[in-house]
Amino acid sequence: MHKAGDVVLGGIFQIHFVSVFPDLSFTSEPQQPTCHSFDVVGFRRVQTMVFAIDEINRNSNLLPNVTLGYILYDNCYKLQTAFRAAISLVGGQEEQFILEETCVGTPPVIGIVGDSSSTHSIAISSVLGLYRVPMVSYFATCSCLSDRQKFPSFFRTIPSDAFQVQAMIQILKRFGWSWAGLLVSDDDYGFHAARSFQSDLVQSGAGCLAYVEILPWENDRTELRRIVDVMKKSTARVVIVFAHEKNMINLMEEVVMQNVTGLQWMASEAWTAATVLQTPDLMPYLAGTLGIAIRRGEIPGFREFLLQMFPDLHHNNSYGNSMVSQFWEFTFQCRFTPPPAGWVEAGGPLCTGQENLDDVETELLDVSDLRPEYNVYKAVYALAYALDDMLQCEPGRGPFSGHSCGNLKELEPWQLVYYLEKVNFTTTFGDQVSFDENGDALAIYDIMNWLWLPDGRTKVQNVGEVKRSASKGEELTIDEDKIFWNFESKKPPRSVCSESCPPGTRMARKKGEPVCCFDCIPCSEGKISNKIDSMECTSCPEDFWSSPKRDHCAPKKTEFLSYHEPLGFCLTATSLLGTCMCAVVLGIFIYHHSTPIVRANNSELSFLLLVSLKLCFLCSLLFIGRPRLWTCQLRHAAFGISFVLCVSCILVKTMVVLAVFKASKPGGGASLKWFGVLQQRGTVMVLTSVQAAICTAWLVSASPTPHKNTQYNNDKIVYECVVGSTVGFAVLLGYIGFLSILSFLIAFIARNLPDTFNEAKLITFSMLIFCAVWVAFVPAYVSSPGKYADAVEVFAILASSFGLLLALFGPKCYIILLRPEMNTRKAIMGREIQA
Secondary structure: EEEEEOOEEEEEEOEEEEEOOOOOOOOOOOOOEEEEOOOOOHHHHHHHHHHHHHHHHOOOOOEEEEEEOEEEOOOEEEEEHHHHHHHHHHOOOOOEEEEOOOOOEOOOEEEEOOOOOOHHHHHHHHHHHHOOEEEEEOOOHHHHOOOOOOOOOOEOOOOHHHHHHHHHHHHHHHHHOOOEEEEEEEEHHHHHHHHHHHHHOOOOHEEEEEEEEEOOOOOHHHHHHHHHHHHHHOOOOOEEEEHHHHHHHHHHHHHHOOOOOEEEEOOOOOOOHHHHHOOOOOOOOOOEEEEEEOOOOOOOOOHHHHHHOOOOOOOOOOOOOOHHHHHHHHHHHOOOOOOOOEEOOOOOOOOOOOOOOOOOOHHHHOOEEEEEHHHHHHHHHHHHHHHHHHOOOOOOOOOOHHHHOOOOOOHHHHHHHHHHHEEEEEOOOOOOOOOOOOOOOOOOOEEEEEEOOOOOEEEEEEEEEEEEOOOOOOEEEEEEEHHOOOOOOOOOOOOOOOOOOOOOOOEEEEEOOOOOEEEEEEEEOOOOOOOOOOOOOOOOOOEEEOOOOOOOOEEEEEEEOOOOOHHHHHHHHHHEEEEEEEEHHHHHHOOOOOHHHHOOHHHHHHHHHHHHHHHHHHHHHHOOOOOHHHHHHHHHHHHHHHHHHHHHHHHHHHHHOOOOOHHHHOOHHHHHHHOHHHHHHHHHHHHHHHHHHHHHHHHHHHHOOEEEEEOOOOOEEEEEEOOHHHHHHHHHHHHHHHHHHHHHHHHHOOOOOOHHHOOHHHHHEEEEEEEHHHHHHHHHHHHHOOOHHHHHHHHHHHHHHHHHHHHHHHHHHHHHHHOOOOOHHHHHHHHHHHH
């Protein structure tokens, strides 16, 4: 198709499906290829360009005083034809026609709209780019065409596949589909889509591919059967297809034959709106398909323009070709005489040329869902606005060498490329049109869903959109309530290789399988994962431990001998009981201090012994409760000094008993002068001072400190006091043991003294209990962990203290309270006479 004009735009479209090429050898006469199978949708795109140019020519504000013409070619879906058409457009091989009746020749083709195929566009623009001839495609999406080094003059009004791939990945993320299959066509469109999809999917971490298969162009049943078998055996329920209608038709024949259902199909823009696939036979399989579609637009007045189209019976109108006649014959099933050149499908009654398009059902007039056509419309206007900007350049202020401007008579294609890169306008539908540094248009797609209606009809509905903005990146907007799911549950399917690992586990990749296939391994003790699909478990801080579900760190349980637990409460009560008993006994002795049994064997030592026992009971409380620095330092010092004071009193009392017995014998009076009251006090003070010195040296050199011990149980913190110096602790205990053994030996020697002095027997028995308790204490203390070591020490303190209290003061209290008649000097002296 062609039309005269001051400036001519070229166009390459797909209007016939099949072409038969003649012999192109140099020895034969050159012939045109014969085309078959008229494509009404392709013809509608041709008419869109014709309408856009006609609209521009009628617009007084855009390119005033300039008439646009066009030369349009049919590529018959063949690369050879498309390439020949492009070379003809830029090489001036098209036939000449008259311009304004004063000039005969070929006006310049300043730019080309097309081609729709990525493979065609790659071949054509690689040549046109050498001469900087602008080419604006309306349907070629291959991301490779964004390479400005290889294709410096290529532009497009459809987003690149790179964005389409990102849009697909956004949908996968939205529905949690991490396991999908990928089918691609056997051409540049499919190969680049597959490469881009695989790399972007890995980078996004949204999932991985179960398989990648290439769909053959021809109807290869063996290969198609193998591909469908792969789809059936795979656990992936989502199938993504970057292919063309022809590929899908061949594939679906095999899918129907094998009855492969239960798949969620995702369509690229190449077949999202393919009505040839929306048949009753295929909808049980393809219903619910989610597809990426070119942005829909509206072109006011386009339908009215189409209704005004009639074939040129006399070859004198602006079309000057047979393409409209071919459409007429195809639509009305009639024929012209003679048939249009190159057209072999004419048949039926003769065409009048006055048939009414409104009387037939034709896709040509369906302008409710203009998508590729809208891109054609924008491509024509982009070239027109670029030319208009160039013509408005003021001489001397231009962008070219010497601030020159481009002009219509000496127009160079590369000058138009400069203005195309800067073009920016808004269509009547409200969409902004501009190109980025790679020649790509604004990235925006509609998301379509194939709805299967109860009456068997099919509706392709818009359920959302995905667009790219500089600030927010890819933005997905989708109305899930509108989506038709072709499953019994009417919900999105699950398509994962392995279910997500819950918190408390980590992913362990299965050997030899994609990263989406993994096992969930529970975190070990002390480690947690608090997110879904954690790659590794993290260790808890020192004072925390993993929860039973390993999904969070909880503070470790603290363990120490507490007042609130039964053991600590019992020991505390026992300690207070012993203290009260000491106080009661001390009160009894003070009240009866003048009685013989109290005054016997130095009552002052008895009072001091009761006070020291009271301190022994009280010092056990320092071992109960959370260890602090002061309690750790004080507990052993108080324990050691209290017990040394107690044992020192017992030792002095024992020595006094033995000295008195010796003094009662002839010549033994001199022994008592060493055991007067003053000497007794001094001995107790000296012996106690030695222990005080030991404790002081210990505290100064290696003081006991509180310590958080995690060695007993990993999930517990045992608060304990470390002794600091084991030697200091051993010397403290050893000194007590030495005095205890010495007291026991002296008391044992004096056990058979006359009854008047029978306190030696009580001391022997009490020291026997004391030593037995502390001998048993050492192994029990060493083998007891944590708080139980403190409990053992408290028990030893209380047991030995009760043993001393009861053994030494029990019989005396019995006599004072229950047998007062025995608490007389006469009774005591009577015993002596009897003895």
